[in-house]
Amino acid sequence: MKHLFSCALGSRLSRVISVASVNEILEDQGSWMGKILWVCDEHTRMYVPEGTDCVVLPSGEGAKRWDSIETILGKAAASGLGRDGKIIAVGGGVVCDLGAFAASIFMRGCAVSLVPTTLLAMVDASLGGKTGFDLFGMKNLVGTFHPAHEVYILAQSLRTLDDAEYRNGLGEVLKHAILSEDDRLATYLEENRGKLLSRDIVSMERMIVDSLKVKQSYVESDPTETKGIRDALNLGHTFAHALESVGNLTRFSHGEAVAWGVVKALHAGVSSHVTPVPFATRHEELIRSYGFDVDVTVSDRGRFFEALRHDKKKRASQVRFVLMEGQGRHLLQPLTQQQVMAVLGFSGVE
Numbered sequence: 001m002k003h004l005f006s007c008a009l010g011s012r013l014s015r016v017i018s019v020a021s022v023n024e025i026l027e028d029q030g031s032w033m034g035k036i037l038w039v040c041d042e043h044t045r046m047y048v049p050e051g052t053d054c055v056v057l058p059s060g061e062g063a064k065r066w067d068s069i070e071t072i073l074g075k076a077a078a079s080g081l082g083r084d085g086k087i088i089a090v091g092g093g094v095v096c097d098l099g100a101f102a103a104s105i106f107m108r109g110c111a112v113s114l115v116p117t118t119l120l121a122m123v124d125a126s127l128g129g130k131t132g133f134d135l136f137g138m139k140n141l142v143g144t145f146h147p148a149h150e151v152y153i154l155a156q157s158l159r160t161l162d163d164a165e166y167r168n169g170l171g172e173v174l175k176h177a178i179l180s181e182d183d184r185l186a187t188y189l190e191e192n193r194g195k196l197l198s199r200d201i202v203s204m205e206r207m208i209v210d211s212l213k214v215k216q217s218y219v220e221s222d223p224t225e226t227k228g229i230r231d232a233l234n235l236g237h238t239f240a241h242a243l244e245s246v247g248n249l250t251r252f253s254h255g256e257a258v259a260w261g262v263v264k265a266l267h268a269g270v271s272s273h274v275t276p277v278p279f280a281t282r283h284e285e286l287i288r289s290y291g292f293d294v295d296v297t298v299s300d301r302g303r304f305f306e307a308l309r310h311d312k313k314k315r316a317s318q319v320r321f322v323l324m325e326g327q328g329r330h331l332l333q334p335l336t337q338q339q340v341m342a343v344l345g346f347s348g349v350e
């Protein structure tokens with residue numbers, strides 16, 4: 001067990017700890033005086049210690065709904081969890097978001113620890129305090145800020161993850177390499193591609209820690225997303241969400257869409273004279289070298305622009321894109337339809 005760093009989010013300090021096994025989590029929790037309820041899904045049950053109180057949810061985004069919260073709260077009440085209790089969520093971003101949300105409202109808030117088991121959850125969903133679930137067909141419509149007491153990085157758990165899910169997380173890591181204040185993560189990704197693609201544990205752990213530290217720097221400066229600093233973490237996501245909508249949310253995985261969206265945001269930055277060409281080229285090459293298809297063409301322009309118009313980051317009826325001025329320096333800028341068309345490789349106006 002190794003304490004990697006602590007992340008300060010308002011008054012809460014989230015300890016980020018690397019563990020080699022679930023037993024090390026039990027050891028670290030040994031001094032916790034209240035009751036503990038574990039939450040996992042059908043694929044991550046194997047990472048929950050035997051003989052513990054546990055809620056097993058169905059897997060996938062479809063489970064990110066109110067009934068799952070009700071199931072967790074029901075089990076918490078039945079197991080006699082008090083305000084001094086703790087929920088330990090073991091799973092991908094879905095289980096982490098659900099477990100943390102339930103903890104944020106149970107008896108007006110109990111403690112939560114997260115054991116992210118997908119790469120995406122390790123580098124993204126586990127740190128920053130955002131919790132939530134989907135409602136009325138809208139993703140994360142309901143949520144709270146409730147940072148974890150502990151985030152346990154069990155890199156071993158990535159060995160059972162399927163390739164598509166691993167690549168989902170790599171998309172976010174490649175994004176963090178651009179947002180990082182220095183190019184250490186980018187260089188590490190360039191120099192260790194083989195080991196990272198073959199999921200060498202030591203190399204993955206280094207990548208996860210470096211990537212988490214990038215997320216830490218943004219969330220610590222803007223714990224409740226009110227200062228515009230955390231917006232940078234949406235780099236590529238405006239394009240990505242629109243692509244996912246065109247692909248009817250099934251044709252493209254989130255990670256593939258993010259990788260494609262990041263490259264489009266780099267191109268948009270270059271054409272707006274914001275992003276230096278060598279910076280954009282380096283990162284596009286890095287993303288391509290990890291096998292992401294960044295040449296996907298948008299088949300349904302009408303739907304793509306409709307999805308852009310509904311983008312969450314729309315303020316004062318303008319969609320603002322995250323553009324990069326260079327390593328770790330972003331700005332939010334609207335783009336005209338012509339600019340977006342040019343980036344997508346279309347000519348003429350829709």
Ligand SMILES: NC(=O)c1ccc[n+]([C@@H]2O[C@H](COP(=O)([O-])OP(=O)(O)OC[C@H]3O[C@@H](n4cnc5c(N)ncnc54)[C@H](O)[C@@H]3O)[C@@H](O)[C@H]2O)c1
Binds near residue numbers: 041091093094095126
């Ligand atoms: N709170 C945040 O800041 C934040 C940030 C990013 C994403 N998210 C949320 O995260 C969710 C996506 O997370 P995700 O991509 O991890 O998806 P997920 O939680 O659905 O996990 C993907 C699949 O992998 C399985 N799985 C998880 N760990 C496994 C393992 N070690 N071995 C085998 N199978 C495993 C799951 O059962 C599931 O089928 C979205 O709902 C998104 O809104 C939250």
